Amino acid sequence: MTWLSHNEMWEAFGTRALFWAGTGSDFGEVKNTIGRIGAGDVHDWHREWTATAERIESIGDQCVRRKHSVGAREACIRAATYHRTAYYPLFGPKVEPPLAESSRREWNAMVKAAPLFDPPFEIFKIPYENMTLPALLMRADTANEPRPFIVHTNGYDSTVCEMLLGNALAASRADTIVSSSTGRGKPGH
Numbered sequence: 001m002t003w004l005s006h007n008e009m010w011e012a013f014g015t016r017a018l019f020w021a022g023t024g025s026d027f028g029e030v031k032n033t034i035g036r037i038g039a040g041d042v043h044d045w046h047r048e049w050t051a052t053a054e055r056i057e058s059i060g061d062q063c064v065r066r067k068h069s070v071g072a073r074e075a076c077i078r079a080a081t082y083h084r085t086a087y088y089p090l091f092g093p094k095v096e097p098p099l100a101e102s103s104r105r106e107w108n109a110m111v112k113a114a115p116l117f118d119p120p121f122e123i124f125k126i127p128y129e130n131m132t133l134p135a136l137l138m139r140a141d142t143a144n145e146p147r148p149f150i151v152h153t154n155g156y157d158s159t160v161c162e163m164l165l166g167n168a169l170a171a172s173r174a175d176t177i178v179s180s181s182t183g184r185g186k187p188g189h
Helices: 008-018 027-037 042-065 069-090 097-116 160-171
Strands: 122-128 131-138 149-152 176-180
Touching (some): 008 027, 008 069, 027 042, 027 069, 042 069, 042 097, 097 122, 097 131, 097 160, 131 160, 149 160
Parallel strands (some): 149 176
Antiparallel strands (some): 122 131, 131 176
16 A cells, blocks of 8 residues: 555655654655656655755744744754655665755754753764764753663764654653764765
8 A cells, every 4th residue: 555656765865754753754745846847767766855855944934933943852852754765765885966955955944943942952062083973962851860771873864963862852751862963974964
């Protein structure tokens, strides 16, 4: 049974975007984007998801200007998800410029969302070998009492932003969370 597309790859990648419905995607936006791709190729996929991400990020920017922090935060998170979804079919042995650019834009959208959380999450870098890994620190609250600390990491096809959505948001209700990435394959993540 297909929900989104008769193309098996579009169905799989689109369904992955739907995993974040309610916190990082919207069914109508996902369905509409895949509908515009139709029988297209990976370039069409990337173009249409990037267009959706840009449109939603623009809505987030408008919400920031109007001081609508909840709408801005939600739009930025959805834009990050859609930038990430744009590059799924571009994975391969070599990181191509469109994948790297979408990865950077995913990170930037999540950085825009950081101050809109309550409490805001912190962005920092973890030293690793001859480089640093970007990380997000989400605290359960603003109290300065000792709390358990959980570190979430991911692999090649996941990002620090996805770890925030998948783990940190729920766990932050009880503990302090850090989400970090191996940084392998995707600059900025």
